[in-house]
Amino acid sequence: MTNEQDSQSELVVEVLNQYLEYLQAKDQESCHSLQAVNPELKRLMVCLDSLERLAPDTENSSSQDRAPGSEDPTLLFSSQISGQSGPQQNIEFGKYELLEELGRGGMGVVYKARQKDLNRIVALKTILSHQFASEEEVRRFYLEAQAAGRLQHSNIVSIHEVGQYLGQHYFTMDYISGNSLANNYSKPLSETSQNQFYEIASLIQQVSRAVHYLHSKEIIHRDLKPSNILIDEKGVAYVTDFGLAKVFDLLQENSASEVQTQSGMIVGTPSYMSPEQAAGQLDNISARSDIFCLGIILYELLTKVSPFKQNSPLDSLVYVIEGEPPLPHTLNAKIPHHLELICLKCLEKDPDLRYQTATELADDLEHFIAGEPIQAQPAGFKQRFQRWFRRQPALVSRLSAIVLSAGIIQTVYSTEGTDFNYHLKIMTIFCLWGILAFFFQWALDHLKNKGKVRFCWAAADVSLLTGLLILVDSPIGILLIGYPMLIVSAGLFFYVRLVFFTTTLSMLAFAALVFLRPELTELWQYPVIYAVVLAILGTITAYQIFRVRVLSRYYELRRPGR
Amino acid sequence: MSQSRIEELIHRARSGDRSAENELMQKCRAYVSLIARAQIEGWMRTKFDASDLVQQTLLEAHQGLEHFKGQTEAEWLGWLRGILNHNTLDFARKYQGAAKRNVSREFSIDQAGGNSDNSGQQGWELKDETETPSRILLNREQELLMADAVSQLPADYQEVIMFRNLQRLSFKQVAERMNRSPGAVQMLWLRALNQLQEHLESA
Numbered sequence: 001m002t003n004e005q006d007s008q009s010e011l012v013v014e015v016l017n018q019y020l021e022y023l024q025a026k027d028q029e030s031c032h033s034l035q036a037v038n039p040e041l042k043r044l045m046v047c048l049d050s051l052e053r054l055a056p057d058t059e060n061s062s063s064q065d066r067a068p069g070s071e072d073p074t075l076l077f078s079s080q081i082s083g084q085s086g087p088q089q090n091i092e093f094g095k096y097e098l099l100e101e102l103g104r105g106g107m108g109v110v111y112k113a114r115q116k117d118l119n120r121i122v123a124l125k126t127i128l129s130h131q132f133a134s135e136e137e138v139r140r141f142y143l144e145a146q147a148a149g150r151l152q153h154s155n156i157v158s159i160h161e162v163g164q165y166l167g168q169h170y171f172t173m174d175y176i177s178g179n180s181l182a183n184n185y186s187k188p189l190s191e192t193s194q195n196q197f198y199e200i201a202s203l204i205q206q207v208s209r210a211v212h213y214l215h216s217k218e219i220i221h222r223d224l225k226p227s228n229i230l231i232d233e234k235g236v237a238y239v240t241d242f243g244l245a246k247v248f249d250l251l252q253e254n255s256a257s258e259v260q261t262q263s264g265m266i267v268g269t270p271s272y273m274s275p276e277q278a279a280g281q282l283d284n285i286s287a288r289s290d291i292f293c294l295g296i297i298l299y300e301l302l303t304k305v306s307p308f309k310q311n312s313p314l315d316s317l318v319y320v321i322e323g324e325p326p327l328p329h330t331l332n333a334k335i336p337h338h339l340e341l342i343c344l345k346c347l348e349k350d351p352d353l354r355y356q357t358a359t360e361l362a363d364d365l366e367h368f369i370a371g372e373p374i375q376a377q378p379a380g381f382k383q384r385f386q387r388w389f390r391r392q393p394a395l396v397s398r399l400s401a402i403v404l405s406a407g408i409i410q411t412v413y414s415t416e417g418t419d420f421n422y423h424l425k426i427m428t429i430f431c432l433w434g435i436l437a438f439f440f441q442w443a444l445d446h447l448k449n450k451g452k453v454r455f456c457w458a459a460a461d462v463s464l465l466t467g468l469l470i471l472v473d474s475p476i477g478i479l480l481i482g483y484p485m486l487i488v489s490a491g492l493f494f495y496v497r498l499v500f501f502t503t504t505l506s507m508l509a510f511a512a513l514v515f516l517r518p519e520l521t522e523l524w525q526y527p528v529i530y531a532v533v534l535a536i537l538g539t540i541t542a543y544q545i546f547r548v549r550v551l552s553r554y555y556e557l558r559r560p561g562r
Numbered sequence: 563m564s565q566s567r568i569e570e571l572i573h574r575a576r577s578g579d580r581s582a583e584n585e586l587m588q589k590c591r592a593y594v595s596l597i598a599r600a601q602i603e604g605w606m607r608t609k610f611d612a613s614d615l616v617q618q619t620l621l622e623a624h625q626g627l628e629h630f631k632g633q634t635e636a637e638w639l640g641w642l643r644g645i646l647n648h649n650t651l652d653f654a655r656k657y658q659g660a661a662k663r664n665v666s667r668e669f670s671i672d673q674a675g676g677n678s679d680n681s682g683q684q685g686w687e688l689k690d691e692t693e694t695p696s697r698i699l700l701n702r703e704q705e706l707l708m709a710d711a712v713s714q715l716p717a718d719y720q721e722v723i724m725f726r727n728l729q730r731l732s733f734k735q736v737a738e739r740m741n742r743s744p745g746a747v748q749m750l751w752l753r754a755l756n757q758l759q760e761h762l763e764s765a
Contacts, residue, residue: 009752010748012752017733017748020726047708047759051708051728052727054708055600055729055730056597
């Protein structure tokens with residue numbers, strides 16, 4: 001009992017500490033997502049928020065800047081570097097001089113630095129608060145540096161040196177004066193000329209060549225995203241941050257225990273993952289996973305929308321695995337058709353349908369730029385249907401059920417010729433159902449309050465089904481399967497409340513049905529059993545959603561860095 | 563509720579109501595003291611009695627009250643923090659002695675050093691402006707309450723909050739300072755946070 005409580009509190013401390021670290025690194029996005037998955041800790045997090053507001057602000061020139069004899073290098077550097085007002089002395093860091101802070105990532109701070117002996121400007125990356133870095137983090141850091149140190153390509157940021165100074169691990173790499181794709185690309189995209197699309201194509205082409213080079217060295221990047229792609233002033237793209245690169249030979253050489261820790265985690269950024277990565281199918285991660293990520297980046301550059309970004313990491317993961325973003329041209333009609341085809345080919349869920357190598361992708365982009373025919377073909381019927389289903393699963397599944405049932409009824413009517421009026425009523429309900437499905441799908445895509453739309457949709461489904469069951473000929477016993485189906489499919493949205501809502505509504509509707517159709521009460525205990533089973537079914541479905549949510553929270557905790 | 567109370571006090575103190583001013587300063591004492599300790603203990607790495615600094619800051623606030631132009635609680639706290647900042651800078655300079663430090667880096671020397679009303683006022687106003695906009699936008703109504711709540715905690719709870727939250731030390735460092743195991747310090751922290759939250763909720 002006490003043990004359980006202890007481990008419970010440990011977990012809480014872990015979450016809160018993670019939250020505080022995000023807070024202190026001013027990483028609001030991560031704070032929000034952590035708050036979202038831990039609603040029960042929200043109050044304590046609010047507490048941390050207001051404590052943080054009391055803490056001396058390192059950005060303002062507080063007395064910390066001038067702190068005498070501060071022995072903690074991390075603290076010293078971060079506070080001194082970030083005080084940017086006025087002339088300041090640069091910080092000595094071994095044979096480097098730190099000039100300014102360029103950015104902070106999941107595990108490190110990047111500085112612009114001058115290497116004194118060679119008098120050149122480099123980028124220096126350190127581990128944030130080194131005292132806290134676990135062995136695992138240090139190992140990942142060196143892995144990144146080692147993997148990158150062996151690479152030389154005109155579109156890759158070269159690594160110069162790995163080392164340790166005052167207990168702080170660091171490595172140095174080329175300094176690229178420019179911006180990452182994450183904060184750079186609002187500028188050229190705001191111009192509306194066709195040229196921008198060729199620029200984008202050329203950027204992705206350069207990145208693809210670099211990625212192909214990585215692949216040829218048996219390195220899979222696994223964390224390609226806009227913030228890992230730097231653009232210099234001339235518009236040349238550079239790939240950086242091999243933090244997650246899976247180095248094949250290293251894995252084979254090292255001990256089994258290390259392989260375990262390496263493969264046991266889902267690493268990466270949820271909205272920039274390939275489906276096989278998001279699903280944790282680590283054996284299936286291949287060079288083609290990086291192609292998918294390139295597709296995500298291309299999509300984002302074209303539409304300015306991140307295709308798989310959702311409110312919570314879990315939703316992003318689920319969306320990457322089974323969702324389909326809107327077609328690019330629906331977001332920006334100016335996007336060239338061929339470029340869209342290239343993008344969609346990268347975003348195929350099945351790796352076999354994507355470009356098989358990064359060179360193929362680069363070549364196709366080159367063909368596009370040159371105005372030549374491209375390899376990517378418009379999707380066939382089957383693929384289109386699949387994509388449609390992934391994009392609007394709720395609509396497609398309902399339409400399929402409606403069309404199939406209506407088809408069967410129509411066949412029976414045509415062959416056996418039942419009463420026309422009766423047939424008309426049934427078919428009208430089916431038509432109404434279909435039209436409503438389209439309407440709700442439209443509302444889901446265009447209205448802000450998606451939650452309410454889903455509830456309305458569920459209510460409409462239950463009412464229409466009940467209407468149908470009231471009208472149809474006896475015996476209707478078997479057709480009661482409709483209610484369980486509605487409950488289970490409500491679970492697909494991952495909202496416990498929606499499931500309970502549908503279950504309750506179904507039970508009420510069933511009660512009404514029992515009153516209207518005396519045949520159901522011939523044996524009074526049967527409807528009671530049916531209602532109880534409905535309730536149990538709803539509870540099971542809700543419980544499973546709850547479990548998935550718990551796993552998601554666990555995942556959020558284990559997610560290293562960002 | 564307490565926000566409007568503070569604003570009312572500011573208003574009355576401005577129009578010369580001495581008892582309102584006393585109450586206002588009294589309400590801000592825990593706040594100023596907490597921040598002063600966080601700043602100074604943060605770099606001295608030892609316990610420090612900040613009461614002189616708090617006294618000095620509140621005194622200057624009293625003397626300079628006519629120069630305070632703001633209306634809201636947020637502006638008021640920002641102003642107080644500005645005065646406190648230059649006092650801690652002053653203190654830091656005395657503590658280090660004049661040697662070693664590059665004077666040009668300490669750009670606020672005239673602002674912070676001047677004692678006459680005029681330059682002092684200028685200094686505070688400048689400081690007030692250096693508040694980052696995001697900080698001003700954040701609602702500050704909780705800050706006074708929070709500072710009060712912290713000051714009412716048992717000593718060891720206060721200490722762990724001071725180290726981990728206000729001085730941003732890692733748990734490992736906190737454990738070293740407090741001579742306890744990291745695990746014990748973490749549990750202490752959790753209990754302190756829970757108690758803080760209860761305080762705030764009942765406030």
